[in-house]
Amino acid sequence: MSKVKIFQPVEQKKREAVAAPVTDAKAFHAVVDSRRSVRVYADDLIPDSVMKACMDAALKAPTSSNLQTWEIHHVVDSKKKAALVEACLSQPAAGTASELLVFVGRPDLWKRNNEWMVKALEERENVPRSALQYYKKITPLAYDQGWMGWRTPFKWAITRWRGRKKPYPREPIGKWGMRIWAHKTTALACAHFMLAMRAHGFDTCPMEGMDSARVKRLLNLPKQAVVTMVISAGKRADGGIYGERMRFDSAHFLHRH
Numbered sequence: 565m566s567k568v569k570i571f572q573p574v575e576q577k578k579r580e581a582v583a584a585p586v587t588d589a590k591a592f593h594a595v596v597d598s599r600r601s602v603r604v605y606a607d608d609l610i611p612d613s614v615m616k617a618c619m620d621a622a623l624k625a626p627t628s629s630n631l632q633t634w635e636i637h638h639v640v641d642s643k644k645k646a647a648l649v650e651a652c653l654s655q656p657a658a659g660t661a662s663e664l665l666v667f668v669g670r671p672d673l674w675k676r677n678n679e680w681m682v683k684a685l686e687e688r689e690n691v692p693r694s695a696l697q698y699y700k701k702i703t704p705l706a707y708d709q710g711w712m713g714w715r716t717p718f719k720w721a722i723t724r725w726r727g728r729k730k731p732y733p734r735e736p737i738g739k740w741g742m743r744i745w746a747h748k749t750t751a752l753a754c755a756h757f758m759l760a761m762r763a764h765g766f767d768t769c770p771m772e773g774m775d776s777a778r779v780k781r782l783l784n785l786p787k788q789a790v791v792t793m794v795i796s797a798g799k800r801a802d803g804g805i806y807g808e809r810m811r812f813d814s815a816h817f818l819h820r821h
């Protein structure tokens with residue numbers, strides 16, 4: 565292990581230390597290693613307390629600028645559930661699940677959440693000025709694409725120009741960029757949720773094999789919302805996992821620079 569310190573803070577600000585609790589790496593890897601996409605579930609139900617704990621765990625995932633542009637729609641109504649299964653192309657992973665959740669990105673709500681953040685910071689004591697400035701100056705620059713995205717070509721041009729000689733943040737640009745931005749944050753919540761479920765002894769299947777337009781209509785979501793994925797949950801049935809886990813040689817994917 566080598567450590568090269570490139571960045572030396574000029575002055576270490578006085579902040580309270582946040583202790584790093586002792587964690588159980590073995591338990592973590594047991595969760596990761598046993599998480600599989602389950603296509604057929606048994607009839608067991610998931611206690612509400614477990615659902616709540618896992619959804620709370622999902623909302624502890626990292627989120628870009630801490631703007632939390634995600635939503636979890638837990639579909640419990642039987643008619644809506646049936647319609648959601650259909651929108652998931654009647655996959656067994658949806659049809660046999662005891663619980664169905666839709667993870668939704670809300671790029672359109674960045675401004676509302678930004679206002680919440682400013683308000684929350686203003687109500688707190690000892691908030692560094694830089695934190696407030698971040699939400700008053702930087703996030704609007706980064707995320708405001710303008711009405712009908714009118715800023716997009718200007719952002720694109722400014723980004724290219726400013727980024728010629730020194731590092732400049734390139735994304736997100738335009739409405740599609742904002743969608744990707746919201747998907748990233750929401751996908752991390754998905755991963756947290758699936759691992760939390762496994763930690764509680766239950767299983768999941770992420771699904772993008774679905775009709776997102778129908779899912780949005782079912783949940784009354786606006787056009788700008790993005791369905792990151794539907795996740796089914798339950799207890800794996802015997803034979804509910806289709807074969808051994810298959811991964812390509814990690815050498816293809818792990819790069820050291």
Ligand SMILES: Cc1cc2nc3c(=O)[nH]c(=O)nc-3n(C[C@H](O)[C@H](O)[C@H](O)COP(=O)(O)O)c2cc1C
Pocket residue numbers: 599600601602603655657769770771772773774793809810
């Ligand atoms: C974004 C995403 C979408 C997926 N969509 C589906 C799906 O629609 N139906 C399905 O059965 N599995 C789906 N999967 C599960 C993958 O097929 C599965 O993760 C992959 O085969 C690896 O298996 P494992 O999850 O058991 O490790 C999806 C996974 C991801 C990450």
